[in-house]
Amino acid sequence: MALTLSGRSAPSAKRDTTLRIVAPVAVGVLVLGVWQFLVSVVGVSDYLLPSPAAIVEQFVEFFPSMVSATMITGLNALLGLVIGSILGILLAALAAGWRPIDQMSAPIVASLAVIPIVALAPVLNSMFGADSQFGRQAIAGLASFVPVFINTLRGFRQTLPVHRDLMKVYAASSGQIVRTVTLPTAVPFVFTGIRIASSLAVISALVAEYFGGPRGGLGGLISTSAASSAYPRAWAYVLASIALGLIFFLATLALERLATRGRQRT
Amino acid sequence: MTQLPETPVAPTRTVDAVTVTGVDKTFDTRSGQVDALTGIDLTVSAGEFISLIGPSGCGKSTLMRLIADLDQPTAGTVTVFGKSAKQARLDQDYGIAFQQAGLLPWRTVAANVGLPLELHGASGRDRTARVGELLDMVGLSDFADRYPDQLSGGMQQRVAIARALAEKPDLLLMDEPFGALDEMTRERMQTELLRICAETGAAVVFVTHSIPEAVYLSDRVVVMSPRPGRIQEIVPMGLNRDPAHAEALREERAFFDGVTAVREALHTGSPVPTGARGVENR
Amino acid sequence: MTQLPETPVAPTRTVDAVTVTGVDKTFDTRSGQVDALTGIDLTVSAGEFISLIGPSGCGKSTLMRLIADLDQPTAGTVTVFGKSAKQARLDQDYGIAFQQAGLLPWRTVAANVGLPLELHGASGRDRTARVGELLDMVGLSDFADRYPDQLSGGMQQRVAIARALAEKPDLLLMDEPFGALDEMTRERMQTELLRICAETGAAVVFVTHSIPEAVYLSDRVVVMSPRPGRIQEIVPMGLNRDPAHAEALREERAFFDGVTAVREALHTGSPVPTGARGVENR
Amino acid sequence: MTAETLAPAIRRRRGAPARELARWAYGVLGILVLAAAWELYKLLGPSDGVVIGDARILPRTTDLAMPHTWDMIARLFDPVTRSATANPLWLEVALAALVTLGIAAVGWLVGIVVGFALALIMQRWRLAEWGLLPWIILSQTVPLIAFAPVVRSWGSRIEIGAFEWQDWMSVAVIASYLAFFPIAVGALKGLQSPDTIHTELMRTYGVGWWKTLVKLRIPASIPYLLPALRLGAANAVIGAVVAEVSTGMQGGIGRILIQYAGQASGDPSKAWGPIFGSIVLGLAAAGSVAILGAILRNYRRVEINA
Amino acid sequence: SGPADSGTGSNTGGGDDELTEVKLQLQWLPQGQFAGYFAALDQGYFEEEGLDVEIIPSGGDIVPQDALANGDVDYAIAWVPKVLGSIEAGANVTNIAQIFQRSGTLQVSWADSGIESVADFEGKKIGSWGFGNEWEIFAAMAEEGLDSSTVEIITQDFNMNAFLQGDIDAAQAMTYNEYAQLLETVDPDTGELYTEDDFNVISYEDTVGAMLQDAIWADSEKLENDEDYQDTTVSFLKAVIKGWIFAAENPEDAAEITLAEGSGWGPSHELWMVNETNKLIWPAENGIGFIDQAAFERTVAGALSAVNESGAALITEEPPAGVWTNDYIQQALDALEEEGVDVTGENFEPIEVTLNEGGQ
Numbered sequence A: 001m002a003l004t005l006s007g008r009s010a011p012s013a014k015r016d017t018t019l020r021i022v023a024p025v026a027v028g029v030l031v032l033g034v035w036q037f038l039v040s041v042v043g044v045s046d047y048l049l050p051s052p053a054a055i056v057e058q059f060v061e062f063f064p065s066m067v068s069a070t071m072i073t074g075l076n077a078l079l080g081l082v083i084g085s086i087l088g089i090l091l092a093a094l095a096a097g098w099r100p101i102d103q104m105s106a107p108i109v110a111s112l113a114v115i116p117i118v119a120l121a122p123v124l125n126s127m128f129g130a131d132s133q134f135g136r137q138a139i140a141g142l143a144s145f146v147p148v149f150i151n152t153l154r155g156f157r158q159t160l161p162v163h164r165d166l167m168k169v170y171a172a173s174s175g176q177i178v179r180t181v182t183l184p185t186a187v188p189f190v191f192t193g194i195r196i197a198s199s200l201a202v203i204s205a206l207v208a209e210y211f212g213g214p215r216g217g218l219g220g221l222i223s224t225s226a227a228s229s230a231y232p233r234a235w236a237y238v239l240a241s242i243a244l245g246l247i248f249f250l251a252t253l254a255l256e257r258l259a260t261r262g263r264q265r266t
Numbered sequence B, C: 001m002t003q004l005p006e007t008p009v010a011p012t013r014t015v016d017a018v019t020v021t022g023v024d025k026t027f028d029t030r031s032g033q034v035d036a037l038t039g040i041d042l043t044v045s046a047g048e049f050i051s052l053i054g055p056s057g058c059g060k061s062t063l064m065r066l067i068a069d070l071d072q073p074t075a076g077t078v079t080v081f082g083k084s085a086k087q088a089r090l091d092q093d094y095g096i097a098f099q100q101a102g103l104l105p106w107r108t109v110a111a112n113v114g115l116p117l118e119l120h121g122a123s124g125r126d127r128t129a130r131v132g133e134l135l136d137m138v139g140l141s142d143f144a145d146r147y148p149d150q151l152s153g154g155m156q157q158r159v160a161i162a163r164a165l166a167e168k169p170d171l172l173l174m175d176e177p178f179g180a181l182d183e184m185t186r187e188r189m190q191t192e193l194l195r196i197c198a199e200t201g202a203a204v205v206f207v208t209h210s211i212p213e214a215v216y217l218s219d220r221v222v223v224m225s226p227r228p229g230r231i232q233e234i235v236p237m238g239l240n241r242d243p244a245h246a247e248a249l250r251e252e253r254a255f256f257d258g259v260t261a262v263r264e265a266l267h268t269g270s271p272v273p274t275g276a277r278g279v280e281n282r
Numbered sequence D: 001m002t003a004e005t006l007a008p009a010i011r012r013r014r015g016a017p018a019r020e021l022a023r024w025a026y027g028v029l030g031i032l033v034l035a036a037a038w039e040l041y042k043l044l045g046p047s048d049g050v051v052i053g054d055a056r057i058l059p060r061t062t063d064l065a066m067p068h069t070w071d072m073i074a075r076l077f078d079p080v081t082r083s084a085t086a087n088p089l090w091l092e093v094a095l096a097a098l099v100t101l102g103i104a105a106v107g108w109l110v111g112i113v114v115g116f117a118l119a120l121i122m123q124r125w126r127l128a129e130w131g132l133l134p135w136i137i138l139s140q141t142v143p144l145i146a147f148a149p150v151v152r153s154w155g156s157r158i159e160i161g162a163f164e165w166q167d168w169m170s171v172a173v174i175a176s177y178l179a180f181f182p183i184a185v186g187a188l189k190g191l192q193s194p195d196t197i198h199t200e201l202m203r204t205y206g207v208g209w210w211k212t213l214v215k216l217r218i219p220a221s222i223p224y225l226l227p228a229l230r231l232g233a234a235n236a237v238i239g240a241v242v243a244e245v246s247t248g249m250q251g252g253i254g255r256i257l258i259q260y261a262g263q264a265s266g267d268p269s270k271a272w273g274p275i276f277g278s279i280v281l282g283l284a285a286a287g288s289v290a291i292l293g294a295i296l297r298n299y300r301r302v303e304i305n306a
Numbered sequence E: 001s002g003p004a005d006s007g008t009g010s011n012t013g014g015g016d017d018e019l020t021e022v023k024l025q026l027q028w029l030p031q032g033q034f035a036g037y038f039a040a041l042d043q044g045y046f047e048e049e050g051l052d053v054e055i056i057p058s059g060g061d062i063v064p065q066d067a068l069a070n071g072d073v074d075y076a077i078a079w080v081p082k083v084l085g086s087i088e089a090g091a092n093v094t095n096i097a098q099i100f101q102r103s104g105t106l107q108v109s110w111a112d113s114g115i116e117s118v119a120d121f122e123g124k125k126i127g128s129w130g131f132g133n134e135w136e137i138f139a140a141m142a143e144e145g146l147d148s149s150t151v152e153i154i155t156q157d158f159n160m161n162a163f164l165q166g167d168i169d170a171a172q173a174m175t176y177n178e179y180a181q182l183l184e185t186v187d188p189d190t191g192e193l194y195t196e197d198d199f200n201v202i203s204y205e206d207t208v209g210a211m212l213q214d215a216i217w218a219d220s221e222k223l224e225n226d227e228d229y230q231d232t233t234v235s236f237l238k239a240v241i242k243g244w245i246f247a248a249e250n251p252e253d254a255a256e257i258t259l260a261e262g263s264g265w266g267p268s269h270e271l272w273m274v275n276e277t278n279k280l281i282w283p284a285e286n287g288i289g290f291i292d293q294a295a296f297e298r299t300v301a302g303a304l305s306a307v308n309e310s311g312a313a314l315i316t317e318e319p320p321a322g323v324w325t326n327d328y329i330q331q332a333l334d335a336l337e338e339e340g341v342d343v344t345g346e347n348f349e350p351i352e353v354t355l356n357e358g359g360q
């Protein structure tokens, strides 16, 4: 079965599409069922691991606060993602155009790629002030910057030699080359970078809330709820943050698909 | 294939299309110098079809790139229609097609064909008209709004040829344009190329690996030998290239003789390991 | 090319190598059913060399995959040396080679050739000996410790052929094995393949797009036509395939006649768009 | 993760020594330029930063917010505290970094085992891939901090004979949670990477899934696995640091990170020590995978950018 | 001289198997705030009582009462209001000793800010650490009719930079820690350290919002059913009391001990912390750790009235009856008094501590 790579039949093609949706849902339901079973029947203490039912109940009860918290954190993540992506693309363009910039930025980008957000959050908070959301946006921006930069730079280097030759043949100006070949080639890579960055932006914006600033975001409420042992509520906020992450992921995935529409697989 | 609206043009220029004189090309690589070409002399008349053939690495592509001014010779000169290669490139005196069609995947067929016109500032109206003409010529009018990945390899190659013809060049440079196609499609494309050349009167420098292809298409076949790349022999073909006759040609005695002549010229340059081989040249 | 230590083996099996009877193959795709093959009947005798030729999509690869038991027919039967295709696969009765050499890039040439032996538990000693023999046969003894990326395309293809021969199969299946090579290398490989076949006495089913290649190599050329894939005609070749004569053959009248015959058979199946075409069959 | 666009295979070239040297020189220059920009902005920028509307788009330049680079460096060589037995800051940071590195390594190994096992299951059964992959992707949107206490609490109940759950194990588990993800995705991509031609070849040899796995899929996965392992190593370090902060484990860099952050009002330069430490730590972890790559270079004859 | 020589955590019995193993969960990193426990360990008081105590520090997300409720540890140090929330969520824990008799929480603003009382918070940016440390603020604000819609609550970092840089108008600060951080910071205008005169200080102890802080919590169920645990509890409390008495009498030594246990503060800051912590404990009218019913009820009342920014109340109903007990602390106090130990600290005198820059 793993080795048959030949074509699949039409009914099975339809079945595949169904299974692709059913399978993950089934896994989810199964896990939730076992979880609920452990808590409500086997009697695993629901103190630390609340039952799914309790979480949903809290989610509903605190729905307005869920929404507002998701908006606050989501906005931070979004602004961070946008700022980080723009910076990443601009710097990548510079680095692609001028090799020394690339080599000079290498150690800095490598460092940014491995630095834990928790390490930078307190420092950035002092630098940008704890009274605004900007520190968090800056953190989400930094986290987004790295994958966008790396992927964009790679994208700028993907121009096919045959396309370069073609442009030379047409005696195209460097502006024309960038517009007609370099940029369109890089676009799918840029969007791949943005997709990878989107999850990072959300997580970073969330974690940054643990280190000070205005309250009301998801991160802060998760910790506040957990600190008073309101675990079902804490997990309800976690649920909201998963939903937020998912929205970001799906939105950027859709963007990526849009950008690569009608492209040849090379 | 629809008939081209314009009447076929006879070659108007009297000056030679390409003149290559004493050209050497050496590449500096990490592992030392590579002599890709030495002492190349070649003249291509206006409207003439010549093929470059030879084993891999003999410098066919390099020679074509020198003519296209995509590389500069280490020694010697290349002139195109009496100008320097660079000037000819800037004047868009030639069109070019490569082994990979090299279409821009994010552009439709029409936008790909119109690319050179767009880059050189042709007005939208003129462009649409010319692109329509060109797509007619290569028989792809129905595919104008498709993207390259929706086309077969042969169709893509036809788009590339249309693009090369966009600015009505008097010289076409083609580097194994049919290399990736299957035999039958290839034969069809060859016939079409001959028709197009007859219609436009352009000179062609055609790189290929296939002896029958070279023989079928060319006025003269330039046989090259490697290490360092030299011209082994130039084999003139005396075939009747009347389009009406094109298909029958492939089964004629003269065609097979041409094949044999080119084969023997090739084998003189690089010895065949086993079996008897002909040493006579035509 | 070194001489093979063993003496050439005459085909020992008396049973036919391949028998295909009334085979249909239909693919279900999203856009509906595709009839890849219909009513295929074909027998390949032991030691016989047959080529499958035909336009792209006519089902050549599909037919070969059915023989190799990489796919199952929708109707009809395929037997290989009198057994079911599956049994023949499990018994390693055939060797196979594809258009891409398909070598494992992380294995040396020797380890690639030895792969099937290794998988079937041959002892290290036996393996080394057999790999040495095979590399001798394809003339790559000096490259045993190289990696595939250090070889030219032709050399890679020779390694793939050596690998296909590793278990001394009585049947070789080859799907456009020389498709990616340049003309000169290709001719050389063809000559070598003939020699190897003569040495091992294996039957060969050879898929190709090149008419001269099919004519040069085969005892019989199976010409296929597309939509749905059928056997158009089986053209027998009566050429003198004595290895000493191999090279001269390409320039003989009989060879060109064979080419013409196959061309015409091909064009009967799929009409040629322009020009006159022969309708006579041999 | 879907159709990750892979760059065409490229051959790794070893640069000439001079070029290599230039690369390093430019790298150092880059750091110096960054430091110079920091100082220049600190000199010229307004002390309350550049504020447009409500947003401070450039940071404050006070010593509290932006200590001098030389102060940060100098602070590394001062003792941690004035107590007589105190180590210099860099040593304290280095010791803590080593502790964290050890834990991250354990987490990384666990992540490799789990990630690879998942990839195998998903490769073997298409249904498993469809059922699990979305959840694996989703798992990375769960904030780590949410379940650090749960892990610690569950762990503390594990006591089998002489084996007792240690705090650092909770940290390692959380580190592995971040590390397994790229490895699972990369390994899956790698295991699925062999061309049809190769899998069919194995089929013509009449061998089953296991032999195909050992002889074909695993070797073929290595070019995909190496970048995944590198990402996994960096993630393991990040996870370990976060988990140390979260569970309050002693001895590691996460602990001194919050401790020194707490002292930043009186000693702003000190807080940068563990930041530098964690960068070095992450680079070391990611760099050590490069050694693995060198050992396995014969398996990377086709280079993949993942 | 003591088991502390081999450090915490590692001395699990070491052959001396008569000792009862006890785990104590702190609510933060090791520091002077917990000097009494570390002193009891260092001075061998636990050992004298037949206990082998492991002190477990905590970090950002470890909730001590949860660790206790889950059976991870035997005793936990935690603030009363936070535990009240946990109890309502189902934690079965009992306050057995109210070590801090007074609240040490301050709201610090600049001297010229005009924030003199909780009522002045209106429309201001008020700092708090979150993690359940904000309930005193919400309770005090509730009394003044303020809530998160009229006061902007901002989460503070681990340090006072947000306040020093003017991001927040009034910062939450513990007398023993953050307030000291302010006093060890150089005023960029004068080049000298800030002094107490530079700040307005509101002490929650003086407001209705005051809540009980560091208390020792035990597992209610075991307390009820497990006699060994009851005995251990009394022994444990005895040793803890002795530890705190040691810290009161020898603040310098106590500071040394916590520094050796891994407190990362500078020496002067550590000493300040021990000294200020002592002030929150001593004098203890009814003996250290004795729970004052009135104070407890006031905490409960505050917790009932406080509503945070997500609209959630800390607790919605009175905690169950068994939430605190003086039984065990009383036994421990009595036993010690019999030995002639002063457990009220009648004569307690804090020392004067001079803070150095950066707490050094």
Ligand SMILES: Nc1ncnc2c1ncn2[C@@H]1O[C@H](COP(=O)(O)OP(=O)(O)OP(=O)(O)O)[C@@H](O)[C@H]1O
Pocket: B027, B028, B029, B034, B035, B036, B054, B055, B056, B057, B058, B059, B060, B061, B062, B063, B229, C182
């Ligand atoms: N840019 C380059 N740098 C270094 N060497 C080069 C370069 N381009 C070509 N060469 C070398 O020059 C020689 C001729 O190459 P060229 O591509 O012209 O051969 P070709 O005849 O087109 O071969 P093929 O039939 O394989 O296309 C080869 O040895 C090749 O390795």
Ligand SMILES: Nc1ncnc2c1ncn2[C@@H]1O[C@H](COP(=O)(O)OP(=O)(O)OP(=O)(O)O)[C@@H](O)[C@H]1O
Pocket: A005, A006, A007, A008, B182, C027, C028, C029, C034, C035, C036, C054, C055, C056, C057, C058, C059, C060, C061, C062, C063, C229
């Ligand atoms: N796995 C498959 N699923 C669906 N259709 C298939 C599949 N394999 C082949 N086909 C279809 O069957 C027909 C025959 O294909 P096949 O690959 O055998 O042709 P071919 O003669 O080998 O062509 P080529 O010369 O291009 O290799 C084609 O129309 C093809 O689209």
Ligand SMILES: [Mg+2]
Pocket: B060, B061, B062, B175
């Ligand atoms: Mg070439």
Ligand SMILES: [Mg+2]
Pocket: C060, C061, C062
């Ligand atoms: Mg095929």
